[in-house]
Amino acid sequence: MKIKALALLLTLSSTLSYAAGSVTVYPGDRQPPQNLTNVERLADLVTQPSLSRAWWPGAVISERQATAAAEQQHQKLLAALSSFAAQEDGDDAAAINSLRQQLQAIKVTGRQFVTLDPDWVRVRPRSNVTLLGDYSLWAGPQPTTITLMGLVSSPGVKPFVAGRSADEYLADVNTLSGADRSYAWVVYPDGKTEKAPVAYWNKRHVELLPGSILFVGFSERLFDSDFNELNQQILTSLTHRIPD
Known part of the structure; x- marks a missing residue:
C-alpha cells in the first residue's frame, strides 16, 4: 500500500509540474x-524579483492559443481594409491605405484581460489564477509617449504630457478623408477603451495615460454599417497590441 501511495504521489506531482x-x-x-517554467499561479509570476521595476498598468500577458486567434483576426482586418481601399479612389482610398499600413506595422497577441498588479493579486485569491500552458508577459518600465493612429496626417509616437486631454493632442492634427472629426477613441495601456468627444461643440476632458493609443476612426455612416464595424475590429486589434 505504501508503495502504491508513493507511486500515486509521484504521478500527481509529475502531472502538476507538467501542467x-x-x-x-x-x-x-x-x-x-x-524564460520561466513551472509557474503555477499568477502571483508566482508578478512577484518575481526581476520584475520589481515593471509598470503594471501597461503590462500585457498573453496565451499561445489565444495569440494564434488574435493574429488570424488581425490578418482578416488587414484584408478587409485592402478590399475597402480597392473599392474607393482618390483621397478615400489613400486614407484607408494609410490606416492599413499603420495597422500592418503593429503586432498583436492573445491578451488575457486580468489585473497584473502584484498587490492586487496577492490579497485577492480570485485574481491569483492558475497558469496552464504557454504565456508571454510584456512588463517594461513606464513609457513616456502616446501613439496617435488612424485617419490622421501625422500618425506615430508623440510625447506624453500629463494632464493633456484627447482633444488637445488632436488640436494641430489634420484628419484624412472619411475621418470622424467629432470623436476619437482612447485605448488605455490596460486594454480598456473610451470614446472621447473632441469637436468644438462636444469636447470633454478625457486624459490619456502614458502608453495610451489615441485612435481616429471612420466617421459613422448611416447607410454603411461595414465602416462602423471596421472601427470595432480595429479597436480589438489595438487592445491586443504588443507594447512598444
Missing part, C-alpha cells in the same frame, strides 16, 4: 527575454 505554466518575460529597455 504548470511556462512564461516568456519581456522586461523592456532592450533587456533579453527571460
Whole structure:
C-alpha cells in the first residue's frame, strides 16, 4: 500500500509540474527575454524579483492559443481594409491605405484581460489564477509617449504630457478623408477603451495615460454599417497590441 501511495504521489506531482505554466518575460529597455517554467499561479509570476521595476498598468500577458486567434483576426482586418481601399479612389482610398499600413506595422497577441498588479493579486485569491500552458508577459518600465493612429496626417509616437486631454493632442492634427472629426477613441495601456468627444461643440476632458493609443476612426455612416464595424475590429486589434 505504501508503495502504491508513493507511486500515486509521484504521478500527481509529475502531472502538476507538467501542467504548470511556462512564461516568456519581456522586461523592456532592450533587456533579453527571460524564460520561466513551472509557474503555477499568477502571483508566482508578478512577484518575481526581476520584475520589481515593471509598470503594471501597461503590462500585457498573453496565451499561445489565444495569440494564434488574435493574429488570424488581425490578418482578416488587414484584408478587409485592402478590399475597402480597392473599392474607393482618390483621397478615400489613400486614407484607408494609410490606416492599413499603420495597422500592418503593429503586432498583436492573445491578451488575457486580468489585473497584473502584484498587490492586487496577492490579497485577492480570485485574481491569483492558475497558469496552464504557454504565456508571454510584456512588463517594461513606464513609457513616456502616446501613439496617435488612424485617419490622421501625422500618425506615430508623440510625447506624453500629463494632464493633456484627447482633444488637445488632436488640436494641430489634420484628419484624412472619411475621418470622424467629432470623436476619437482612447485605448488605455490596460486594454480598456473610451470614446472621447473632441469637436468644438462636444469636447470633454478625457486624459490619456502614458502608453495610451489615441485612435481616429471612420466617421459613422448611416447607410454603411461595414465602416462602423471596421472601427470595432480595429479597436480589438489595438487592445491586443504588443507594447512598444
